[in-house]
Amino acid sequence: MTDANAQPRLENKWDDNTAAGMTQPELLLYRSNLLGSDKRITNYGGGNTSCKVMQGDPLTGDQVEVLWVKGSGGDVGSIKMDGFATLYMDKLRALKGLYRGLEHEDEMVGYLPHATFNLNTRAASIDTPLHAYVPRKHVDHMHPDAIIAIAASVNSKELTQEIFGDDIGWLPWKKPGFELGLWLGDFCEKNPDAKGVVLESHGLFTWDDDAKACYALTLEIIQKAMDWFGAQTSGKPAFGGEKHTALPAADRRSVAARLMPAIRGMVSGQQHMVGHFDDSDAVLKFVNANDMEPLAALGTSCPDHFLRTKIRPLVVDFDPARPDVDATLAGLPEAVAAYREDYKAYYDRCKHADSPALRDPNAVVYLVPGVGMITFAKDKATARISAEFYINAINVMRGASAVSTYQGLPEQEAFDIEYWLLEEAKLQRMPQPKALAGRIALVTGGAGGIGSAIAERYLREGACVMLADIDEAALAETVSGLSAKFGPDVVRSTLMNVTDEAAVTQAYADMAVAFGGVDILVSNAGIASSAPVEDTSLEMWNRNMAILSTGYFLVSREAFKVMRTQDIGGAVVFVASKNGLAASPNASAYCTAKASEIHLARCLALEGAEAGIRVNVVNPDAVLRGSKIWSGDWLDQRASTYGKDKDGLEEMYRQRSMLKRNVLPEDIAEAAYFLASDLSSKSTGNIINVDAGNVQAFTR
Known part of the structure; x- marks a missing residue:
């Protein structure tokens, strides 16, 4: 936020005891992590830090x-020592003699590896x-919102001086690039x-010959900008005042729940996309404001x-005063298509021969008045981070438009960056997506x-997973373990009784x-x-x-x-049972219900095929380890049926x-992965028995 009155002051977190005895590179790492720990100082992955040190040449x-x-x-907040490049300064200075001018600037990047120190990869x-x-x-x-709000103002030079x-x-x-260097x-x-410089439409550089002093200076300059904005904007309505009133929180989520699958389907043509919803105060102030649409159209800076x-968002046609989600859904295909055409026209206007x-x-980014902001990207973390970046842009627009006139980058300049x-070379170096990247799974x-084994298998392949269960304690423990292993972005949970229609719908x-x-x-x-059967109660x-x-x-x-x-x-994957195909003594209720599952799957496979919805079944047998159904009376009952004690049953x-x-x-998880993945894209209405072989359960 650029309103200093709405937030605490930046905290100098430097601890002399922690820093004592650190080498200069270690102090650089320490400083970097401190700076990146506060998103008011720089956004995720944004900005960079450096130090120049004397070291022994390995040769x-x-x-x-x-x-x-x-x-x-890299990201300064989470960077480790191996996240820094190391280069000979004399070779970097020598690059000046190779520079052939602005039109040849990109070739200078190819020389940087020749300046590498100590074979750093x-x-x-x-x-x-x-x-x-x-x-x-x-x-x-750094890329602090308060500084970029200055840098993105029409008179940014005068404001910087002031x-x-x-x-x-x-x-x-x-x-x-090299020219800017x-x-x-x-x-x-x-x-x-001079202690630093503001780069128009970009960010802030600060410097010193001491690591601690450099850190303190960076905080001082950013805080000074925040204080100035606080004084200038105090009492002024943001973005031209309020045009819409936000819906209640539950209603906002309800609208988002209907819009997001529809939008997701429209934007997942090239790859499956994952969404993120944000209705924070900063977002709501912007989407509800008089100036939201003209500011959004200017693009980010x-x-x-x-x-x-992307340079600008799509503003969804929705009136929170007269909410009509059906009408909004009906208009979305045209709006999404118009955005695509506009983007293609922007590409055609600005492209070069070698683009x-x-x-x-x-x-x-999708802005919904009265509701909030929806973002879609190739994975959950990127969708969330994209939302964070647009909030940065909102803060910049708020500050710049309050004290001056906000300006985005010229279209051609934006294209030349994008x-x-x-x-493009950086994008091409990224690893290939995993098999379930962008896929979203519900595991009851x-x-x-x-269930937890299937969830882990899907997560390993890049999926997002919501786990549903009726056991609250076990669910919390499972989610905690999977989140620790795969990150909190991709794991969610819902306490759900599958027989409760309202609970299923809400999930x-x-x-x-x-x-x-x-x-x-x-x-x-x-x-x-x-x-x-005679002892089976209703x-x-x-x-x-x-x-x-x-x-x-x-x-x-x-x-x-x-x-x-x-x-x-x-x-859709049903985890049924061998008992759905092969009768078992003293289990008529269970076997009949499992047979019902299998036939339901067959019916759904017929109905879903025209929509590309595949429905298949995994039939396990005797999965004792980790299974909750074997921890109660069922274990005693089956042991009694077969004349075995508990230890002998497995x-x-x-x-x-x-x-x-x-x-x-x-x-079972391996079979469930196969049936959910594109490996089985031509299979529906099928059954995979995972029972180590049982002739009674053969499907034919």
């Missing part, structure tokens, strides 16, 4: 000056010359007493912002051994808001009971049918609704199988 043993600088693609970033040619030992380059005097200089917009070095030579968000091919023309050949019975709404929709349903919730019979048949129907019905809205296909199951092998939760 000659002579002391040489080495630049340590954040490597390409970390690639140097495009900002390396900016750090190299500042004649100070420590340099910070706020900072001669302490901080100003340079006009120039695409990051020369400009910055020239500025330092001509202004030896800082390159870091629009590389994540990379047109990328995904869909919007990343379709920069160096940026997710806290049990089979899908929550999943739509969390991730954007659903691609995979694993219906796995289960119970087991055992009794001779309550036992109904309980089995309610959970194992009705429950599977309810979660499948809601999955079909969302999948049809998305119109990008889907996969061995009995192993010996009765044709392959004489135990069946584990991981084995």
